Amino acid sequence: MKRVALAGTENLTNYIEALKENDIEAVVTLDIDEAIKCDGLLIPGGGDIDPVYYGEEMDGSDEPDRDLDKAQRDILDAFVKSKKPILGICRGMQLINIYFGGSLYQDLETKDIHTRKNDNDTVHSVRSVAEGNVFEKFYGKNFNINSAHHQGAKKLGKGLKEVLQSEDGVCEAIIHEELPIIATQFHPERMSYKQRRDDAVVGEEIFKYFRSLLK
Template sequence: MGRVPVLFAYGQRARYQNYTAAIMAAGGLLHFSEETSEAADYDGLLLPGGGDLEPWRYGQENFACRDLEPERDDAELALLERFTVCGKPVLGICRGLQTINVFFGGTLVQDLPGHSAASRDRLHAVRTAPEAFGRLWGERPVVNSAHHQAADRLGAGLRSVQWAPDGTVEALCHGTLPVWAVQWHPERLTGPLAIAGAADGGRLLEAFLERCR
């Protein structure tokens, strides 16, 4: 199996217990810090879920963004620059997909009905490009949904590889860089949080960690 890969994520561990547990269960370790100077020494970058990006970053006025985290935007966009220049793997989850799309010059839908969580995550099937994540769960897996924004125009080099029934982008890959992103939450579909009939999120995390080794 080789050595244990260690991922870097911006923030404080207490806020992201599900991510830490899911990465450990998949065979890796996750280091959280708000000090980013040493980040590129790690094997990969994880961009977890959270609040919305500031819309000026993709050329729009704010009409529906909330829970803004400008310092986090600055830090994660700088981390993306560092990791992509080094050619190291990056995985974005929910907000992380949106951050990746904006980093590469894409735009976001500021408010998207029908995808946010109610009392719990919504579940829905997605269509998956067979050459991308299809080998993990087949071409029609069921995933969870808990977001009110989504990728709109895709950034340079990015391609959509998974779609909700309404056409919303549910996963992205970069054409030449080891950059993956999903709009759903694999860390909430694995281990004790697994849901019968839904995709095993641990498979995605295991595949990403394999890229980091």
């Protein structure tokens, strides 16, 4: 069974279940030495990242968990250097973008399209902006996804490629042009298996693809 380091601290049940459905053991840890023994890394959703990491002061970000920021970044650094597969989801995508030198919109002007309503994910459409990318192969050129965030990628980090975009121009997914890194601003773990939705695509394809990257 493949093992994936799940670098988070709370609300991880859906990630664990999605990995388990793909015969992957989730190793929940923020310890680098334990994490790097795994075959891949999943950085889950969560709160806002300290904008100091992309050279800005607080300007719309929620108060960050600085210990978590550092721990996740250090683990990400280890996996990037080892060239092992990485899946980033929501906060995870933002952290990956920042790591490679990108920045964030700290509070999107169009956040009402993306934030949760009454504790439920919002649903909106996205379009493929890179011909033949993996998401387009799975779902076509236009499809619906869930959404639960108020920040988004502004400047893209070095080596990263935007592949999906929402109707208001927000980046919804990225891939690395050389490394086995894939990331979504949306939450496929809440569109998969027991969490499937009738109003959005099935997120399982993303986890199946991540499983295929694991050596």
